[in-house]
Amino acid sequence: MAALAAVTALTLAVSTAAGNGRLTPEPTKAAGATPLSHRSTLAPCVISGPSGVQMSEGIPTPSGYARSTGTVRALNLMIDFSDAPATGSALDRLAEFAPQTRAWFATSSYGKLDYRPEAPIGEWLRMPQSFRAYGIERGAPFEPGYRELVEDIVAAADPDVDFSEYDLVNVLVTPNAGPSALDTVLSVTFAGNREAPVADGVPVANTSFVYSRQDDGSGSYAETGYRVLPHENGHVFGLPDLYTHEGGGAVGHWDIMSEDWGVDNDLLGWHKWKLGWLEDTQVSCATTPGTTEYTLTPLPRRGGAKLVFVPVDSRTGYGIELRVRGGNDAIVCRPGILVYRVDTAVDTGGGPVRVHDSQRDSGGCTRSPNVHAELSDATFVPGEAFEDTRSGIRIKVAGADMEGNYQVQVTRRR
Numbered sequence: 398m399a400a401l402a403a404v405t406a407l408t409l410a411v412s413t414a415a416g417n418g419r420l421t422p423e424p425t426k427a428a429g430a431t432p433l434s435h436r437s438t439l440a441p442c443v444i445s446g447p448s449g450v451q452m453s454e455g456i457p458t459p460s461g462y463a464r465s466t467g468t469v470r471a472l473n474l475m476i477d478f479s480d481a482p483a484t485g486s487a488l489d490r491l492a493e494f495a496p497q498t499r500a501w502f503a504t505s506s507y508g509k510l511d512y513r514p515e516a517p518i519g520e521w522l523r524m525p526q527s528f529r530a531y532g533i534e535r536g537a538p539f540e541p542g543y544r545e546l547v548e549d550i551v552a553a554a555d556p557d558v559d560f561s562e563y564d565l566v567n568v569l570v571t572p573n574a575g576p577s578a579l580d581t582v583l584s585v586t587f588a589g590n591r592e593a594p595v596a597d598g599v600p601v602a603n604t605s606f607v608y609s610r611q612d613d614g615s616g617s618y619a620e621t622g623y624r625v626l627p628h629e630n631g632h633v634f635g636l637p638d639l640y641t642h643e644g645g646g647a648v649g650h651w652d653i654m655s656e657d658w659g660v661d662n663d664l665l666g667w668h669k670w671k672l673g674w675l676e677d678t679q680v681s682c683a684t685t686p687g688t689t690e691y692t693l694t695p696l697p698r699r700g701g702a703k704l705v706f707v708p709v710d711s712r713t714g715y716g717i718e719l720r721v722r723g724g725n726d727a728i729v730c731r732p733g734i735l736v737y738r739v740d741t742a743v744d745t746g747g748g749p750v751r752v753h754d755s756q757r758d759s760g761g762c763t764r765s766p767n768v769h770a771e772l773s774d775a776t777f778v779p780g781e782a783f784e785d786t787r788s789g790i791r792i793k794v795a796g797a798d799m800e801g802n803y804q805v806q807v808t809r810r811r
């Protein structure tokens with residue numbers, strides 16, 4: 398049963414007819430005001446993918462996605478249908494997600510993202526067509542069903558809502574519409590979609606839909622069921638899916654874009670840098686030949702060095718960070734140094750990040766439900782080392798100090 402639930406723990410980032418691949422960065426007008434201006438010492442680590450990758454790990458995130466720092470206003474609209482009439486109140490549905498998601502982002506971003514969930518319409522919006530008529534299913538494209546649904550939502554909400562005041566939209570669907578999330582996860586985000594319907598002069602371009610309830614029956618729904626929303630909003634901010642057709646086997650529970658069921662988890666340091674939540678001063682770019690030592694502070698702790706990135710080429714590199722239990726990370730059972738490969742040429746859902754497992758075939762150190770167990774002990778502890786002989790890169794955990802910081806030695810043979 399746990400395995401089944403883990404398989405269904407997948408939510409989708411679906412490409413749209415607009416296709417993010419067509420979203421080219423704005424010409425230079427934004428230069429200097431956006432994450433484009435990273436410190437020059439970090440330049441070799443500011444890797445980006447080839448054009449045509451729909452949703453990439455590359456930095457910077459193309460324009461068209463929602464801002465991920467500062468005050469971000471999230472418009473929440475609760476909808477139901479004639480063939481799936483809501484039973485509870487719309488504000489109760491909102492309460493399943495809103496305060497927790499705001500807190501999750503505040504914690505993960507070290508206060509850099511002030512996420513404001515707002516619901517100017519506190520009632521269910523009844524859609525003019527039945528749920529069945531929209532043809533919504535897992536993996537459904539934006540055209541035509543979702544376009545019709547978004548147009549109908551805009552028409553229903555427009556008299557009471559100024560869409561231009563919001564950075565993103567959450568559509569919280571009555572939980573009785575469609576299949577149980579245990580069978581099929583319908584929740585989906587259409588992000589960076591400039592061909593979306595226009596409301597109040599702006600395209601409704603970054604919209605997350607949440608269906609059903611991610612309730613595995615373990616009794617933890619009240620604490621963990623909201624986590625589908627920060628995952629879906631991650632897409633709105635430009636993050637790709639890290640799970641693959643094999644489920645959470647590439648990244649495990651080390652990032653909410655990999656697994657959003659079960660106990661709380663955080664984002665990789667790479668994602669935090671991509672989103673602007675880590676300052677450039679908290680990131681080191683390991684380009685020096687020979688051996689260089691770095692100190693890393695625990696990822697949940699505010700301030701200090703968080704990420705060492707070892708570029709391999711202009712598209713790929715290794716992220717190195719210190720993961721311990723704390724903040725949004727509730728399940729770390731082997732605190733230590735996480736090493737993962739980032740490939741900006743690999744698209745969403747294809748495994749753009751792969752965590753290196755320091756303890757292969759160990760079975761992992763957790764039995765927490767809906768957590769990919771094998772990678773739960775993937776971290777490296779003092780004395781252990783990771784080696785990529787092909788790239789001539791060795792990463793050794795040299796030690797840990799009294800304050801809980803770790804020393805890491807990166808050796809580059811070229």
Ligand SMILES: [Zn+2]
Nearest residue numbers: 408409410638
């Ligand atoms: Zn997703």
